[in-house]
Amino acid sequence: xxxxxxxxxxxxxxxxxxxxxxxxxxxxxxxxxxxxxxxxxxxxxxxxxxxxxxxxxxxxxxxxxxxxxxxxxxxxxxxxxxxxxxxxxxxxxxxxxxxxxxxxxxxxxxxxxxxxxxxxxxxxxxxxxxxxxxxxxxxxxxxxxxxxxxxxxxxxxxxxxxxxxxxxxxxxxxxxxxxxxxxxxxxxxxxxxxxxxxxxxxxxxxxxxxxxxxxxxxxxxxxxxxxxxxxxxxxxxxxxxxxxxxxxxxxxxxxxxxxxxxxxxxxxxxxxxxxxxxxxxxxxxxxxxxxxxxxxxxxxxxxxxxxxxxxxxxxxxxxxxxx
Amino acid sequence: xxxxxxxxxxxxxxxxxxxxxxxxxxxxxxxxxxxxxxxxxxxxxxxxxxxxxxxxxxxxxxxxxxxxxxxxxxxxxxxxxxxxxxxxxxxxxxxxxxxxxxxxxxxxxxxxxxxxxxxxxxxxxxxxxxxxxxxxxxxxxxxxxxxxxxxxxxxxxxxxxxxxxxxxxxxxxxxxxxxxxxxxxxxxxxxxxxxxxxxxxxxxxxxxxxxxxxxxxxxxxxxxxxxxxxxxxxxxxxxxxxxxxxxxxxxxxxxxxxxxxxxxxxxxx
Numbered sequence: 001x002x003x004x005x006x007x008x009x010x011x012x013x014x015x016x017x018x019x020x021x022x023x024x025x026x027x028x029x030x031x032x033x034x035x036x037x038x039x040x041x042x043x044x045x046x047x048x049x050x051x052x053x054x055x056x057x058x059x060x061x062x063x064x065x066x067x068x069x070x071x072x073x074x075x076x077x078x079x080x081x082x083x084x085x086x087x088x089x090x091x092x093x094x095x096x097x098x099x100x101x102x103x104x105x106x107x108x109x110x111x112x113x114x115x116x117x118x119x120x121x122x123x124x125x126x127x128x129x130x131x132x133x134x135x136x137x138x139x140x141x142x143x144x145x146x147x148x149x150x151x152x153x154x155x156x157x158x159x160x161x162x163x164x165x166x167x168x169x170x171x172x173x174x175x176x177x178x179x180x181x182x183x184x185x186x187x188x189x190x191x192x193x194x195x196x197x198x199x200x201x202x203x204x205x206x207x208x209x210x211x212x213x214x215x216x217x218x219x220x221x222x223x224x225x226x227x228x229x230x231x232x233x234x235x236x237x238x239x240x241x242x243x244x245x246x247x248x249x250x251x252x253x254x255x256x257x258x259x260x261x262x263x264x265x266x267x268x269x270x271x272x273x274x275x276x277x278x279x280x281x282x283x284x285x286x287x288x289x290x291x292x293x294x295x296x297x298x299x300x301x302x303x304x305x306x307x308x309x310x311x312x313x314x315x316x317x318x319x320x321x322x323x
Numbered sequence: 324x325x326x327x328x329x330x331x332x333x334x335x336x337x338x339x340x341x342x343x344x345x346x347x348x349x350x351x352x353x354x355x356x357x358x359x360x361x362x363x364x365x366x367x368x369x370x371x372x373x374x375x376x377x378x379x380x381x382x383x384x385x386x387x388x389x390x391x392x393x394x395x396x397x398x399x400x401x402x403x404x405x406x407x408x409x410x411x412x413x414x415x416x417x418x419x420x421x422x423x424x425x426x427x428x429x430x431x432x433x434x435x436x437x438x439x440x441x442x443x444x445x446x447x448x449x450x451x452x453x454x455x456x457x458x459x460x461x462x463x464x465x466x467x468x469x470x471x472x473x474x475x476x477x478x479x480x481x482x483x484x485x486x487x488x489x490x491x492x493x494x495x496x497x498x499x500x501x502x503x504x505x506x507x508x509x510x511x512x513x514x515x516x517x518x519x520x521x522x523x524x525x526x527x528x529x530x531x532x533x534x535x536x537x538x539x540x541x542x543x544x545x546x547x548x549x550x551x552x553x554x555x556x557x558x559x560x561x562x563x564x565x566x567x568x569x570x571x572x573x574x575x576x577x578x579x580x581x582x583x584x585x586x587x588x589x590x591x592x
Contacts, residue, residue, distance in 0.1 A: 116392070204429035208489070210390060212442035212496055213419030222441065227432045 049301060052294030059288055065295070071258035071269070073292045074278075080292065082299055084260045088175065088268035089300075092250050093243040095179025095264060096186055100239055103183070104190025105232065111191070112199040113220050124195065131188035139252030142181035143173075147253065150177055173255030173267035182249050186239040193238065197231020198224060230318040237311035241304040247272040271296050336363045337401075338500060338530045339384055339421075344398035346379050346388065352556075354379050354563040357398075359549055361500070366526045368541035368571065369534045371551030372591070376563025377534045380551075381502050384532065385421040386414040419446055422498035426505040428485035430477030430492075435460075435469050438477040438488055442496040455495055463491035464521050483514020490521060494529070501525065503533040507540065519544050538587055541571065548574040550583045 006012040057065070060080050068081030107127065111120050151170045158167040170176065201224050209219040225232070255267025256277055269277075275293045283289045337360035344357045354376030361367050361384075369377035379388070386407065388394040400407045407417060419442075430438050439456045448455065456473070460466040465487040469480070477488055486506060493501055503522075507515040515537075522531060522544045535541050541548050549568040553561040567574060567583045578584050585591055 202429070204425060204427060205431060207387065207390070207423075207425060208429040208431065208492075209441075211385065211387065211418055211423035211425075212445065212492065213415050214442075214445050215415055218445045222445070223431055 046301070049294055049298045052291050053298040056288070056291035056295040059291070060295075069260050071274075073289050074281075074283075078288065080295075081260070082271075082296065084258045085269060085271040085274055085296065086299070086303075087260055087262060088254065088258070089244055089250075089270040089272070091175045091262050091264060091268060092179040092182055092254055092270055093240060095176060096182035096243040097236070097240055099180055099183025100187045100190050100243075101236060104187045104235075104239070105194055107187070107191040108194035108198055108232075109220060109225075112195050113216070113224065124192070127188050128192055130184075131192070133185075135185065135246060135248040136252070138181050138185045139248040139250075142177045142249055142253035146177040146181055147172060147174065168265045170265050171255075171267055173253065173257075174265050175254050175268045176264040178250045178252075178254035179264065181253065182243050182246055185246065185249065186242050189239045189242060190235050193235030194228070194232045197228040197235065200231070201227045230315045233318075234311045234315045237307050237314075241307050244304055244307075245272065245300060247276060251276045271300050337361060338363050338403060339532075340399075340401045340404075341380065341383070342399040342401075344380065344383060344396065344400060346376065346383060347395040347397070348391070349393040351558075351560050352562050354551075357551075357565045359565060359568050361530060361532055362547070364526060364528070364530055365546040366522060366531045366533060366544055368545035368548045369532065369551060370536075370538060370541050370548060371563070371566075371586070372553060373536075374561045374563065375551035375553040377549075377551045378504050379563070381504055381532060381534050384500070384502055385418045385423050387418075387423065389414050419496055420498055421500040421502060422493035422496065423502045424486070424489050424493055424504065424506045427509050428482055428489050430480070430485050430488050432476060432478055434474045435477050435480070435488060436473040438492050439495045442492055446496050448496075459491040459495035460488075462494055462525070463487045464517065464524070465491055481514070483510050483517060486510060486514065486518060487521065490518070490525075494525070498529065500530045500532065503531065505534050505536060508536060515540070538575075538589075542575050545571045547571060550574060550578070550580075550586060552582050552586070 065080050065082055067083070068079050069083065070079035070081050071084035072079045111124055111127075115123060147170070154167055154170045158164045160167075205223055205227055206219055209223040214222070250270045251273040254270060254273065256269050256273060257267040258269040258274070259266065274296055278289055278293045339361035340359075342358050344354070345352060346354045357376075357380050369381060371377050382388045383396050383400055384402075384407070388396060396408060402417070402421070406412070431441060433441065436456055439459050440452050443452065443455055457466060457470075460469060465484060468484060469488075472479075477485065480488060486509075490501075490506075507518050510518065519540060522533065525531060526546075533541075533544065547568065548571040550566045551563050552566045553563045556562055567578055567580045569578070574583060575587050578587065
């Protein structure tokens with residue numbers, strides 16, 4: 001019944017080691033090539049940014065860039081106070097995270113801890129679809145729906161005695177509705193990534209907590225959330241980076257008025273909105289205004305880089321390792 | 324059909340009493356007709372092959388099965404004579420009085436101190452927390468090893484220390500009963516020995532039910548042993564049942580059931 005297997009040195013074994021090695025080498029080279037393309041692209045972008053930024057700072061003092069309080073690169077009297085654009089970016093992103101943090105975190109907790117598996121299976125993809133809506137749609141949603149809604153809300157508040165006097169007027173372009181919509185836009189990011197972090201907390205920790213007489217709420221807030229903290233924080237930071245770099249929504253809804261301050265009711269110009277403005281205009285290549293967008297782009301890049309580095313550090317520092 | 328033998332004299336005062344307990348997961352019957360008493364301040368071992376329902380029964384005693392959506396418990400389980408599954412019984416309060424230690428050490432990702440203090444805090448402990456932490460760690464024979472690193476993460480301890488931390492955490496909230504679900508199965512022999520010594524200590528003050536795959540362990544630490552077995556049904560599911568429950572030396576030296584005899588002598592399982 002049993003068939004004799006060919007012995008190890010039988011003539012039936014004729015491995016083509018040479019060919020395997022050659023194929024191995026080719027496959028490896030192809031992978032390396034693709035890896036190099038993506039790295040080279042990144043390096044190219046960064047180098048271009050650096051090159052043009054250096055050219056920019058050859059004409060504008062870096063001190064002025066950091067301390068000036070006016071941003072008028074396209075005017076006759078040019079001023080380059082980046083702080084003006086940063087304040088606007090900070091404002092819209094700040095409002096966005098105020099909206100997205102509670103909304104995203106609560107939906108994450110709800111999905112992973114309270115929803116039944118069936119509900120979770122349906123709701124999570126729906127939530128993630130929200131992240132797939134094109135940002136230009138969010139932009140005109142903010143401009144044509146949220147702003148008028150807020151305006152009529154503000155007008156209604158203004159009819160109240162006493163407090164009505166304190167209600168400001170909301171302009172057609174404003175940081176508030178841009179920020180709110182930006183917040184809605186990044187909510188799926190916070191929710192989805194936080195949910196992953198919360199869901200991956202081992203069930204044994206929940207059991208341990210319940211076995212000590214903890215209620216569900218105590219288990220969630222005191223055991224599960226702290227255990228998922230590093231994942232939650234990194235999701236929030238990623239969302240902030242996204243909000244800072246987001247362009248269409250703020251360009252469409254927040255306006256094009258470089259203005260220093262944190263008033264959310266008036267038009268402002270974010271860093272990204274400025275880059276759009278110059279890119280769409282007829283600014284000649286090589287001019288100072290042209291170089292300005294590289295300096296702004298560099299600033300934007302550095303800001304998000306710092307955030308990502310912080311997130312990287314935080315996750316490494318606080319990640320809990322379970323077997 | 325098998326008979327459940329049980330010498331009446333061994334039941335002094337039943338802390339926990341299971342009567343005709345059946346547990347279903349969904350529509351599958353997992354364990355059938357378990358009837359046994361857990362006497363006061365004794366160590367009861369549950370032994371048996373995998374899938375015989377010993378852990379399932381254990382988890383009925385502190386209503387941990389409530390957390391499994393599909394689980395359903397039939398029959399009656401009483402704790403000091405009161406029905407544990409009555410509608411006026413709060414499972415959260417039950418779990419404070421009936422503590423549990425799990426198969427894999429599961430310390431919280433918090434400091435050693437906070438691991439102990441957590442249970443006390445959520446249960447509204449108003450006394451001196453430092454004292455409670457020290458006392459619990461001493462009882463779990465861990466104090467000397469960790470007294471200088473109370474603020475370090477519980478996850479930094481070795482597996483055996485982690486398990487003793489979990490035991491300390493369980494006794495910190497002053498339970499009457501401690502349920503242990505294969506507490507040594509993830510530990511090395513030396514750590515296992517320490518936990519076993521600890522169980523010997525703890526039985527002065529607590530009633531302990533321990534599930535174990537290790538028959539030597541059952542014979543070393545327990546006063547009473549319950550042997551469970553499983554049988555396959557037509558549908559291919561395994562249903563666990565209690566074969567024999569008696570004093571540990573009877574189970575190991577002179578069991579009345581053949582299945583018990585075969586299991587404890589290592590012929591199957």
